[in-house]
Amino acid sequence: MKVLMKGNEALGEAAIRAGCRHFFGYPITPQTELAAYMSKRMPKIGGTYLQAESEIAAVNMVLGASAAGVRAMTSSSSPGISLKSEGISYMAGSDLPALIINVQRGGPGLGGIQPSQADYWQATKATGHGDFQVLVFAPSTVQEMVDLVSDAFDTADRWRMPAMILADGMLGQMMEPVELPEEGEHASTEKPWAANGHSNKREHNIINSLYLTPDKLEELVVERYKRYEQVKATEQRAEEYLCDDADVIIVAYGASSRVARSAVNKAREKGGKVGLLRPITLWPFPTGALQKAAGHAKAFLTVEMSMGQMVDDVKLAIDCRVPVHFFGRTGGIIPTPGEVLAEVEKLL
Amino acid sequence: MKVLMKGNEALGEAAIRAGCRHFFGYPITPQTELAAYMSKRMPKIGGTYLQAESEIAAVNMVLGASAAGVRAMTSSSSPGISLKSEGISYMAGSDLPALIINVQRGGPGLGGIQPSQADYWQATKATGHGDFQVLVFAPSTVQEMVDLVSDAFDTADRWRMPAMILADGMLGQMMEPVELPEEGEHASTEKPWAANGHSNKREHNIINSLYLTPDKLEELVVERYKRYEQVKATEQRAEEYLCDDADVIIVAYGASSRVARSAVNKAREKGGKVGLLRPITLWPFPTGALQKAAGHAKAFLTVEMSMGQMVDDVKLAIDCRVPVHFFGRTGGIIPTPGEVLAEVEKLL
């Protein structure tokens, strides 16, 4: 039978089952249950739970563990993710895989502790300084959190880049029934590049992001962007819900996509041709699915728990061919299906 | 007569003349001359130069000084700006003005020390977590660095928000003749909100970004975004160079705009109708100027020292009405006018 688990705890258990034995964290609401869960489980299975002195230390411990070739992760919430941004940029610049979880809360600053999606831009465009991307997964149910954890680890290993799960306080705190995968189902990846001792059998490995010769640095960045193009071509994911005949398509991810789904149902009950396109990967952004949808939809509406961030990516994905509207609540407020329905009806 | 100054030093002197007496920094190439300059000047004029233990400490000292009502600044380069991101988000969330200077270098990670523009997204979309913006000024000459410093301070005070000068290693390191303003020409702003002691004459002031009630937090964020709309309406700035009759308009800021200008001149010599639109404010983005230009131009070309970031904002500004192309070099490489010319000619 399925078990009822909090999203935060499910993330932890899923990571363990995906072979992660190294968790480095620092407490912050609303993700504390994840660290608490790891601190209970890891000692039992010979893994490492380490409560670092700060988010910065935690992300750099992940950098070290990942450099050694193991699956490593850290988690935090918005202000803590800002602090991790330098380290994430280093991991990207060093081609290191890792899993970073952001259980977003209201911002800016200390903000609040209620759910938010206002770190979308940070996650998808500028997790840190410089030219780079991280994989960004946006689960919308506790079950999907479980599933995406192992996908995120696998994808990160495959492309040698950091992956982020962009969740929020609602998903982290809520309980839903989940089915957990058997442990060890994940593909274990060879990491010949890892810095784990050369045993006098090979040249020394160097994990590094410093390149003082601009040509060399450019070459590496360009190479990385070629990889990103492959990632874009192969890893885009989105769910389409009643989109085929829809005149208006709501685009929403994570917590707000659940609200949007209810709104779609209500609209359909009233006969409105409304669909939901739910990005599962935010980077790479599901441009393909959006372009397809733009072929028949008359309008898009993004529903976000922010002042409007993904809306721009939707416009860009469809070259502004169809009007894209925005509805959002922020500061920790979860919109209601009724509010969303009202917005949608304006567009029908 | 004008004096020859390095961009970094000019920034320092301009800040002093704009009434800034509090500089908190941490060394990093290629902005070290700015801190060195301040450490020489400040003690002579009764100001504070404080070399903090880290970028994080520095930005939070700025937060404190700004909370006390004085003009305060910090400067760094790319990795250091990532570290400041939490503090910048706090300042935005606390409605504190301040000046942050980013003399960008190649990234990601430790990257290199040559000029770059790869922190554009970070500066304009996600200087930190949560819904907020900072003012972003992009000088292209040493003189303009001087001029924009005082504008940045004034604008930051006016709108109670942090301002960033997004420069790069080239502008920071190069010398050009500058004319410095007389000191005290700047408008000094009343700051009744400052936490500098109530002298038993008023209620206590609180500088804070924590709002545990989502409604309250949302209300404040929405209020702030209304202010942002006013900022967008009044503070957009761009320079147009030979745009009026141009078929192809290059959009470039800062260092790369200088290269672009040379390319425009070369193109004009050959009879090509090419212009340059140079954003001076990157946030607010000069949407107005771009829309006007989109009225007659057949194509846009953004020239950036990155893998392409501003290009999206150009598309959004003109609703993708005209094709927008991108040419960039990254990793610390400054494109040559010849390269840019070649790209432009493809579009003529």
Add this chain to the structure above:
Amino acid sequence: MATIFQKPHALTDAPLHYCPGCTHGIVHRLVAQAIDELGVEGRTVGVASVGCSVMCYDYFACDMVQAPHGRAQAVATGLKRAKPDNVIFTYQGDGDLAAIGTAETVHAATRGENLTVIFINNAIYGMTGGQMAPTSLPGQITQTTPYGRDTDTAGYPVKVCELLSTLDGVAFAQRVTVDCVKNVNIARKAIKKAFQNQLDGKGYSIVEVLSTCPTNWGLTPVESLEWLRENMIPYYPLGVYKDIDAGVKKGGASQ
């Protein structure tokens, strides 16, 4: 009939949000008393840190600034350098001051920044629900050390007064507690001295207050005081660790 004990002026009327019996409240009052007694409310600016006391900006009647987690002393440095005549204090928990804020603490101290630092050591992260703090005792059960703090993997507690006393910039460091009236009085004097030092330009003064967290310790308020006496005080000896006036340096345990 004279009022011999009442709410100090430097505390506002806002009711404190702390859990019943949490000694944060006592320390708040002692800080306010010091401000009252020195007559500096009008030129005092407090820095609230992130921890249970984050909202102390509502409780102290002086101007207040809320700082990012761990950065209170950097913020305080900015405030003080901007307005040297103001009286600046920080109010910080153990997670804030001794974990994420370690660098800011050590460097404000070594700079001899002319500040008053009130440090609440309750051996736990109160606000986030009871995780291990840098000062949690060996063996202590917390949310993130469910089997007790194992020094092999989670390390040893940081003794802040001992650590900071090695730094030249520190003028005054005393560890106190508020478990009984006698100790409350000692704490009151220490806190007042830490403010007086700032007025006298003596430099960095820190008062570490061993404090309770009934909620996350899982004890009643009164049991908490006992636990503090039996477990914390032996590990964190009370006393003056440094006082440039008195010449006391390191390990002196005279009260």
Add this chain to the structure above:
Amino acid sequence: MATIFQKPHALTDAPLHYCPGCTHGIVHRLVAQAIDELGVEGRTVGVASVGCSVMCYDYFACDMVQAPHGRAQAVATGLKRAKPDNVIFTYQGDGDLAAIGTAETVHAATRGENLTVIFINNAIYGMTGGQMAPTSLPGQITQTTPYGRDTDTAGYPVKVCELLSTLDGVAFAQRVTVDCVKNVNIARKAIKKAFQNQLDGKGYSIVEVLSTCPTNWGLTPVESLEWLRENMIPYYPLGVYKDIDAGVKKGGASQ
């Protein structure tokens, strides 16, 4: 004829980029010698920090990881927790270890993380062109203390061995220098011991090496050694500050 002194195996053939006479190079050799002597090159992973020695990943023949500025010990912690059988060392400057990396240093130390830390104290930020370091001496002229380090505004130097010896997790802390053959030999032994301790699972071992920066001190290499002897050694006494084997704790200055 036997070779009695040559480049250690654990140093690659890449020529060092350091300025002429910079003692970073001597310390590199001593670290490599320790790795050679203990025969652990194949399972050693070094952590390069950000400072003049940032490119030491090219010089040490073991696997290497380049860490963000100040975070070398956090990175090392990750490496060690991932592969406890590997030998992990960090190589850090004073800006890296004692300014921006203060929290990471104090906490790796208090956790008793089983690491070897090589700490190059040259009283300056070498790589960025000679700014004040946390260890710059009072009165020292640097790029950012053009009138000499004024302790009133720029504070006092941080004495790392003294500070860390107060922490329970520290197994071994010794301050050495490399100004002459005798001291180079002492340094060699200290560094080897700091590695041996890790093999023995003793916990955190740090060797602080007083080092020169001829370029930013504005002196010749030979003059730099003299300046170090005359100015740094008196301020930073050499010796073992902590050794859990020998029972030495704090202030012991025996070599």
Add this chain to the structure above:
Amino acid sequence: MPKITVDESVCKGCGLCANACPLKIISLDTGRLNLKGYHPARLMEPGRCTGCASCAAMCPDTAITVEK
């Protein structure tokens, strides 16, 4: 005669005052709940109070005023 006043609206029934009173004459009024849901402290034997203010000194919520 010394007098103490407990501000019931802010009292949280923590009992630290009761614990501190040398005469044990102040205690929680288990019969009543204040608006916050706590049993407020009450001086049981007003006549014996010495006004030593021990209770007030230990009250985290500064709920007690002492007059003498």
Add this chain to the structure above:
Amino acid sequence: MPKITVDESVCKGCGLCANACPLKIISLDTGRLNLKGYHPARLMEPGRCTGCASCAAMCPDTAITVEK
């Protein structure tokens, strides 16, 4: 007879070896510049070298090999 070899290609002419040699028999060859533009160190009186390796111990660039 003890012998030292200076790898001139890496020597930076810093003079620390010369400063360390108890016999002062190694010094910088001011007459020559290596490819990096430095005056490399040279053993001036090979016969007197005791092979004490002081020079090598102080050389930051490990430019000196000592045989005995």
Add this chain to the structure above:
Amino acid sequence: MVFAGFGGQGVLFAGKVAAYAGLIKGKEISWLPSYGPEMRGGTANCSVCISDEPIGSPLITAPNYLIAMNLPSLERFIDGVEPGGTVILDSSLIDREISRGDITVYRVPSSRLAEENGLTGLSNMILVGKLFHELGFCTDEVLDEAMQKCIPQRKAAMLELNRRAVALGARQ
């Protein structure tokens, strides 16, 4: 359904038992806690959705069932209760009259009952008993299984007390 009260009254636990019962019955379910702005000792409530369809927003603003354990919670949610909905409240702590006529209200003096029956702290489960009795959506066995899921083995004694509380509630 919404369970609401002070932190410490066990509203989250009560909601969890309800959620598990739904799960055992093969329904789609979700459980979402929410705390008041006070971090400590404030109000706490949880939204539990039990449905045949996948659950959209787990946050309930218009509950069909409201279990209210104190006055502030009642006041916060009462107006939102769906017409035709049900309110179960602890009448020993809440003495307000409810003026809405379009909903069913059950007043159970659960705190008092708990005290009187040696079930201190299980006022929440008394209300759960009442809820499931009225709900009639699952058998006693299912509810019992749900409680077993929510109470760890090593607290078996608690299970017994919980059972008694639920049974007591069902009889009100």
Add this chain to the structure above:
Amino acid sequence: MVFAGFGGQGVLFAGKVAAYAGLIKGKEISWLPSYGPEMRGGTANCSVCISDEPIGSPLITAPNYLIAMNLPSLERFIDGVEPGGTVILDSSLIDREISRGDITVYRVPSSRLAEENGLTGLSNMILVGKLFHELGFCTDEVLDEAMQKCIPQRKAAMLELNRRAVALGARQ
């Protein structure tokens, strides 16, 4: 124009003097340093633009004038020199032949001259002297003023030496 050499040879200073001369003449000018990938003791060079028009990119890849103070610098820039351009090099450190016929090359043994004339370290200014002599774009007075701008008052003695070096260079 590009001034190139090792760090420490004073190429940046030489460029600054040239830039100031341009400034005094009322030209648009820019000065941009660049260092090799080595942080210490590597190559250093600077691009100086003097123009009647506002200066676009201050980075010069195809200089009209190249002042080369060592071999690596010469090799790095020689192919880029504009046809018709001028190269002035320190022939005491550079003995390479230059095969391009479309440029003018002046070989000044400036390091040796400096040593011989008690102007150690001013090899750079000897080359500047030569440059301005060939350039002919400003009077000696302007160049002198430029030097005054670049040398702080308290180093007046240095100024004299610099003047001598420039004069010496102009005579080569």
